[in-house]
Amino acid sequence: MPANLPAEARGKLAKYSEARTPEEKIRALEEFISSVPKHKGTENLMHWARRRLAELREEVELRKRKKVGGGLQIFVEKSGSAQAVLIGPPNVGKSSLLAKLTNAKPEISPYPYTTKMPLPGMLPFEDIQIQLVDTPPLNIEEPESSMNNKVIGLARNADALLIVLSPDVPEPVETAKKTLQLLEERGIVISRAMGIVRIKRSREVEGIRVVGGGRLMGFTEDDLRKLLSEYRIYNAVVEIEGDVTLDDVESAIVTSRVYKPALLLFNKVDLGGEGLLPELRAVVPKDVPIIPVSAERGDNLRSIGGALFKALGVIRVYTKNPNKEPDPNPLVVKRGSSVLEVAEMVHKSLAENFKYARVWGKSVKYPGQRVGGNHVLEDKDIVEIHA
Ligand SMILES: Nc1nc2c(ncn2[C@@H]2O[C@H](COP(=O)(O)OP(=O)(O)O)[C@@H](O)[C@H]2O)c(=O)[nH]1
Ligand SMILES: [Mg+2]
Incomplete structure (x- = not known):
């Protein structure tokens, strides 16, 4: 957004960000839009402002309707260790993947726009469950559509994205580019390298x-x-x-802008299309793995859980009491978490009265090693906290 805005427009924008209610924000944005000189440098900003205005108007509309009869809220409550949304253009096989990877039974059809509401299912990965959410398709031809707003809302709320594409769309690589561009324009960043x-x-x-x-x-x-x-x-x-x-x-x-770890699932490889992988690789950020899969034939479906777990940047930690077996249900915590942070999660008093811990697993040199609160844990470590 290299804007070079005149002072007046900046002032209006300040008013917008200080506004409390959607109505106030709408008014400030309208004033802002009319104060911005129109040229190449302000295009993106105007784009943003118009879309934000449309969203706010929709929000106000929805609230009015809710007061009367209850509007349609599209939001999926999280469950399991993390939530990942299946997101992508129509007909690429998002619902088919949900059906194959989880216990959910979505409607699948050769017609686009079959999925109208998000649907969750649980993907088991080793000893944890990751929630997958099937979503209505992204309309890459109409980035501003109100359905896109809802899908983007689901993506912003999730912990990770499974971007689904397939080789049977007219221009697969162009479609991939447009899909990623849409996410970026809507403030979803899928690469750590982007600021x-x-x-x-x-x-x-x-x-x-x-x-x-x-x-x-x-x-x-x-x-x-x-x-x-x-x-x-x-x-x-x-x-x-x-x-x-x-x-x-x-x-x-x-x-x-929010960062969401992502995997790109290139589905329907049973139809061919593996030749497109190098071209795809060139347009997708390096830190986003591309996994060729087939919901129909089963290719690589088993590797999705592990890849997703890795992308989420989390580890599993099993707590135990002295002379007892470890808890079979792990705590899922951010990679890089310390013993003290884990203690905090178990109970505040455990962290406050922390003395030392014994750890078994990859982060220590020998089993049952005694460590301090700052010790950084690794996936599958067992921790016995002494307080
Ligand atoms: N050949 C092939 N077809 C698939 C595969 N996955 C889905 N399809 C078909 O693609 C169409 C769209 O699938 P659907 O899951 O509804 O796509 P969505 O719109 O992205 O949810 C259906 O006819 C599916 O049977 C696949 O791996 N291979
Ligand atoms: Mg679908």
Whole structure:
């Protein structure tokens, strides 16, 4: 969003981000749109503003209807260790994959737009369950469609994405590109390499505090402060991941980008299409694995659980009491978690009164090794906490 906005438009945008109610936001956005000069540099921003306006109007509409009779809420409550959504254009086999990988029984048909509501199912992976959610298709020809809004909402809420594509669409590689572009335009980032900025305003912080391990590309913290002050943001925590430009910061003021780990499932390889894999690889970010699969013939379906588990960036930890067997149900925690963080999850008092722990597994040199609270755990470790 390299905008170079005039001060007036920035002021309106500030008003938008300060607005509390959807109605106030709508008014501020309308004023903003009419104050932005129209040229190449503001195209993306206008694009965003119009779409946001449409979303807000829809939200207000929906609320009005709800007051009368209860509107359609499309949201799936999480269950299991994590939630991943099957997302992609029509007819690529999202519902077929859900049917093959889980206990769910979705409707499958050769006609596009058969799936109208999200449907969850549980995918067993070793000793845990990962929830998969089938979704209505993304309409890549009409990025602004209201169905897309709902699907994107489901994706933003999930822990990971299973992007499904297939070789039997007219231009598979072009379709892949458009699908990824749609996600990016809607603020869903699937590569760690892309910069992410989160701006959390808070009266409790003094000034602007920059946190996170990302790199500021071509600007200083002072430039950042100056830009934010033009938007009347004076107290905030700015979290930066990956390589971030000042433009990224500016777009983060109005839109929020989220990172979602993703796998690309290239389905229907029973029809051929493996020859497209190198071309696909070239358009998909390097940290997104591409798995050729076939819901029909079963190719590679067994590898999805493990690949998803890895992409989620989590580990399993089994807690145990002294002289007892470990709990067979693992805690699923972020990779890089320490013993103390795990203790915290079990019980706050366990963390507060923590003395030491004994660990069995990959993170220690010998079984039952005594470790401190900062010890970082690995997948399948067994932990006995002494407090
Ligand atoms: N040949 C082949 N056809 C498939 C495969 N997976 C799904 N299909 C077919 O593709 C069509 C669309 O499948 P569906 O699961 O409804 O796709 P969705 O719209 O993405 O949910 C149906 O006719 C399926 O039978 C596959 O792996 N191979
Ligand atoms: Mg479907």
